[in-house]
Amino acid sequence: MTLRLFTRKKAGHQARRNGRVPVHPSLETQSAKYQPAPYESVEDDKIKRNFQQGRFAMILRDEQKWGAYSGGGEVIGNAKRELEQRMALVPAGTIAIAQTLSAAPGSAEEEIAVEPFLLDVHTVTHARYQKFVDAGGYDALEYWPEEIWPHLIELKDLTGQPGPRLWRQARHDSRLADHPVVGVSWYEAQAYALWIGQRLPSEVEWEMAASWHLNNSTDMMRRFPWGDAMDKKRCNIWSSRAGGTIPVGEYSHGAAPNHVLQLVGNVWEWTDTEFAVTDDYGGPVVGEMPMYVVRGGAFDTYFEAQATSHFRTGQIALARAQNTGFRCAMDLSEASWINGS
Amino acid sequence: MTRMATITLPKKTTLPCLICETQNQLETLVCSTCGAPMALIHEALLLDRDPCIVTVVGDSNVGKTVYLGMLLDMLSKRAEDFEAVPKGAYSVNLQHTVISYLSNRQFPPKTAMEIDDWHWAYYQVARRKFGAKIYDLVMPDMAGEAIAAEVANPKTFTVIRSLLEKSAGAILLVDGALAAAGSPQPDFFALKLMTYLDGVMASKRMSRLDTPVAVVLSKADYCPACFDDPRGFAQTNLNRLWNLCESRFAHFEFFAATVVGALGYGSDESRNVVPYPLHIAPRGILEPFEWVLSKL
Numbered sequence: 001m002t003l004r005l006f007t008r009k010k011a012g013h014q015a016r017r018n019g020r021v022p023v024h025p026s027l028e029t030q031s032a033k034y035q036p037a038p039y040e041s042v043e044d045d046k047i048k049r050n051f052q053q054g055r056f057a058m059i060l061r062d063e064q065k066w067g068a069y070s071g072g073g074e075v076i077g078n079a080k081r082e083l084e085q086r087m088a089l090v091p092a093g094t095i096a097i098a099q100t101l102s103a104a105p106g107s108a109e110e111e112i113a114v115e116p117f118l119l120d121v122h123t124v125t126h127a128r129y130q131k132f133v134d135a136g137g138y139d140a141l142e143y144w145p146e147e148i149w150p151h152l153i154e155l156k157d158l159t160g161q162p163g164p165r166l167w168r169q170a171r172h173d174s175r176l177a178d179h180p181v182v183g184v185s186w187y188e189a190q191a192y193a194l195w196i197g198q199r200l201p202s203e204v205e206w207e208m209a210a211s212w213h214l215n216n217s218t219d220m221m222r223r224f225p226w227g228d229a230m231d232k233k234r235c236n237i238w239s240s241r242a243g244g245t246i247p248v249g250e251y252s253h254g255a256a257p258n259h260v261l262q263l264v265g266n267v268w269e270w271t272d273t274e275f276a277v278t279d280d281y282g283g284p285v286v287g288e289m290p291m292y293v294v295r296g297g298a299f300d301t302y303f304e305a306q307a308t309s310h311f312r313t314g315q316i317a318l319a320r321a322q323n324t325g326f327r328c329a330m331d332l333s334e335a336s337w338i339n340g341s
Numbered sequence: 342m343t344r345m346a347t348i349t350l351p352k353k354t355t356l357p358c359l360i361c362e363t364q365n366q367l368e369t370l371v372c373s374t375c376g377a378p379m380a381l382i383h384e385a386l387l388l389d390r391d392p393c394i395v396t397v398v399g400d401s402n403v404g405k406t407v408y409l410g411m412l413l414d415m416l417s418k419r420a421e422d423f424e425a426v427p428k429g430a431y432s433v434n435l436q437h438t439v440i441s442y443l444s445n446r447q448f449p450p451k452t453a454m455e456i457d458d459w460h461w462a463y464y465q466v467a468r469r470k471f472g473a474k475i476y477d478l479v480m481p482d483m484a485g486e487a488i489a490a491e492v493a494n495p496k497t498f499t500v501i502r503s504l505l506e507k508s509a510g511a512i513l514l515v516d517g518a519l520a521a522a523g524s525p526q527p528d529f530f531a532l533k534l535m536t537y538l539d540g541v542m543a544s545k546r547m548s549r550l551d552t553p554v555a556v557v558l559s560k561a562d563y564c565p566a567c568f569d570d571p572r573g574f575a576q577t578n579l580n581r582l583w584n585l586c587e588s589r590f591a592h593f594e595f596f597a598a599t600v601v602g603a604l605g606y607g608s609d610e611s612r613n614v615v616p617y618p619l620h621i622a623p624r625g626i627l628e629p630f631e632w633v634l635s636k637l
Contacts (some may be wrong), residue, residue, distance in 0.1 A: 101446055101605070101607065101617060101619075102445070102446065158569065165565065238622075238623070239418070268602075268620075275605075277605075278607075279607030279608060279617070281607075281608055281609070281610055281612075283608040283612075284607070285605040285606065285607040285617060285619075286605060286606055286607075287603070287604070287605055287606070288604075288606075291605070294603075297620075298602075298622065300602075300623065300624060301602075301620065301621070301622060302621045302622065302623055303443075303444050303620075303621055305444065306620050306621065311620075313602075313603060313619045313620040314603060314605065314619055315602075315603045315619075319603070320565070321562075321602070322568075323602070323622055
């Protein structure tokens with residue numbers, strides 16, 4: 001026992017003398033616990049590979065082309081079924097977007113009509129995003145806007161590999177496979193959405209999905225997807241005390257009427273709308289870099305009023321925050337399994 | 342019939358201030374020398390133990406008020422199973438002010454240099470488990486400019502010296518975002534402050550200081566590296582401070598913290614640029630405090 005203690009002390013002392021910083025205990029524990037997701041074997045067949053990678057919308061976009069492949073019809077049918085389960089229809093409506101930061105009653109608003117569209121039931125998980133990373137998504141320039149090309153090299157994980165900021169060696173922690181992917185910038189979210197053949201929802205689409213402000217005489221607008229009162233048991237915010245992200249399938253009793261889950265809480269969600277508001281004196285509120293709207297609040301959202309269906313905020317497009325993820329959307333016109341084409 | 346003897350107890354007309362020990366009249370509301378609320382003393386007298394002072398120090402504009410206000414509010418909300426009971430309504434003022442501003446997407450005003458305007462918080466804090474130790478914490482919100490003035494010219498603000506002398510632990514806030522941007526200012530200010538602490542707190546000049554000091558890299562939302570490895574960040578970007586801590590402090594640890602989830606810039610009525618906290622996502626607020634308590 002004495003010897004062990006002595007050895008440990010000496011090792012620490014030696015590390016200090018060598019100029020190495022003793023690792024912070026919490027980091028040491030995190031690192032030791034990290035369980036990298038295993039590599040998956042990839043299908044050789046192109047259409048089957050697309051299916052395996054979760055690029056269902058991409059398959060349906062080129063339905064005629066893939067239909068000509070042997071077994072293509074079956075894969076197309078399966079892709080439709082997958083999308084049917086994974087996406088929900090959000091009806092048409094009208095959303096009033098506050099134009100000022102304070103959004104005080106009576107302040108300027110813009111009314112925007114929303115066409116019906118499809119929205120992912122869940123936010124994108126680490127496991128789903130892993131397929132994008134494994135497929136070389138960070139090297140496929142066609143999914144990234146030109147202005148980000150010089151910065152692509154900076155979009156690395158903790159070990160310097162391409163991937164979300166908190167991953168290691170381009171692998172997610174397998175214990176978090178069904179948690180929302182976080183540590184991704186707006187550009188990474190958008191690239192993933194394009195890669196699977198979908199897109200990010202606009203801000204008004206997101207709010208429509210969360211508030212259900214339908215075009216009917218009731219003019220009812222939900223403050224939360226489940227109703228008008230905050231309920232910490234229906235979402236994951238700071239006061240729910242989870243202390244981190246939870247699996248995307250949890251909190252089913254906090255779902256919107258069309259069963260879309262976790263629109264409020266767990267992670268902020270990127271939208272494809274640039275953040276533009278004015279302060280109380282009419283001047284623009286800007287970030288140090290361009291900002292995009294994020295919606296819904298996250299596991300660390302302290303004020304309940306900031307985790308509602310209508311609270312607007314933004315995040316720097318290049319920010320790779322531990323509390324920000326995304327979900328994808330799709331135009332109804334592209335949903336061949338719904339419109340019967 | 343036996344007549345009972347009348348005993349006249351010496352009536353105390355003055356009380357020593359808890360912080361600076363100046364004798365004050367009983368009916369005085371704040372200490373005539375250091376401005377500490379005399380309610381602190383009245384509350385402390387009801388206890389059979391000395392209150393424990395934890396000070397939050399740092400440069401001007403580093404986020405002390407927001408940090409302290411958020412910490413107290415989180416404790417009041419029983420975060421991490423803590424229980425915090427304010428002793429006296431005046432103790433709630435700081436957290437009330439901070440939370441009111443933040444929830445309206447504004448930062449609270451800068452703490453004034455005048456001691457009378459400082460917020461003092463006196464809380465009874467304990468873990469919510471049987472037999473947990475109770476701490477009577479006195480945490481004042483001091484102006485950064487006052488701290489800087491005292492560090493530069495000792496005895497400018499005697500209250501700061503008295504407070505630090507009596508502190509059982511300290512939380513030193515250093516601007517992580519500024520340090521990450523390569524500015525030497527946070528390192529130098531922290532170095533001065535820690536040297537000052539060393540001078541004020543050390544009983545034996547030869548031995549290392551026992552008082553636990555948690556160094557918190559504030560505004561770390563702008564600096565993910567601060568969260569990834571606070572120690573490594575400090576050794577690289579706050580090297581002078583790191584070396585002093587290693588040489589002179591027996592108990593020190595580095596942490597990263599942020600209160601703001603995203604920041605925007607707009608203007609006020611005088612067209613000055615002002616930062617707006619777009620949304621609030623506290624991170625790393627409790628850990629330094631918890632660590633200091635564990636070392637007391």
